[in-house]
Amino acid sequence: EAGVTQSPTHLIKTRGQQATLRCSPISGHTSVYWYQQALGLGLQFLLWYDEGEERNRGNFPPRFSGRQFPNYSSELNVNALELEDSALYLCASSWGTSGYNEQFFGPGTRLTVL
């Protein structure tokens, strides 16, 4: 069974540009989560999508946004990039919305902002 996939692996942008990151969940999973892992800060919850709707977001500004498509894949957009946005962005998926199910992570997209 294929795991969570993310693209691109690496992304280099300059300040003020926009970045788009993509995620495909495990087959059968309807929930997609995005996390940011910046150096020294640990994983921080960004966004949660389920059945095409944004269900919750973490403590991040509105320039972090995304969407979920009918096939449950998801896209994270970061506008007006700042240097501190440089991080590993991780996507996870889970089955159902009970909160009892494990979240499985993809390999991540390394975003570097110059």
Add this chain to the structure above:
Amino acid sequence: EDQVTQSPEALRLQEGESSSLNCSYTVSGLRGLFWYRQDPGKGPEFLFTLYSAGEEKEKERLKATLTKKESFLHITAPKPEDSATYLCAVQPDSGGGADGLTFGKGTHLIIQP
């Protein structure tokens, strides 16, 4: 506010030297506690889910336990390939369903041959 604190931050062991990693948590209610392993530059790999105090789960050289305030990840006779960062995360019992997990900063474990 939900909080997860892991200790120690880093741990260096000799091959075969058993030890335990600690995860202390503060949540309004716990729906689940999750342990992950993360290798450098990669996404976290799921290890265990624990739901209630007293629960234990084992996988190869790893055993996870849960109390009302903390969880332990016991590693028995570790091998160099067990070197990784071990992450603990909680799913609070709020809002009636799933949500983003709250993670600790992890324990960086090094097993020396």
